Amino acid sequence: ILSMDAAVGGLGYLIEPKVLPIINGDNAAHHIVRALEEENFTFHNTGYIDNNFYLGTVFGGNLEEKTDYTFPEAIVEAAATNEFELRYDFSPENGLGEFMLSGGSGWMYAVNNVFPNVGFADYYLLDGDVMRVQFTLNLGYDLGGGDPTFAAGHNFFPIVTKDMLTTKVARINNSALYDELQQHDTLFEAYEKAYNMLLHVNPTQLEIDAVEHALSDAYMQTLNELIASGEHKNELQIEVQQLEQKERNKLQQ
16 A cells, blocks of 8 residues: 655655555666656655665646645644754745745655655665655654654654555555445545545544544445445455455445
């Protein structure tokens, strides 16, 4: 699973959660480059894709639509408390990268809610991993990935995990039944709440878990309704095959 966001800058997702095929032998740099190119982004990097790859600035894609943005309230408060400057200096034509919006900004990544101490080129993803590429305004301290040995010494917000929720949203985004799923009001509402929660910069774990459970329940309810309708049998068969056994047990036979 892969996603890429700049939620701390009020710019939302560049790449919404998606299921990304794992290609054996390819490092994380290959995977993020492939995902960026699929979404019509270009980028500037230093190093090479197989050695010392550093993602500097991202251009194009849906950044071209992001002409209006506001820093989340929690970020404004964290900047005041921790004395770092926020700047409204993003423009689509200049892309989004290091030293934009704030002096300590840039792209970071976490895999399974851990920020690796190696670059993209030295990390190899496994099946089931969740890689979240995120924009930071202050060396990762706004993401839960700050280095405790640096001067700031502490993360600005309690550390939570959004991996399960990211996975559930990615499953729906990649579903062959996406259009049909979104036509069901209960699931659409649960999906919207989950999507917004993923972009919330300072939620509690209880809030995340509650939204994730509601999305799961709405998804299973919608699958049951589609099964009962007798339509989309081929797509439903594929969808069911991807479920865990405990989820299959909740489906109509």
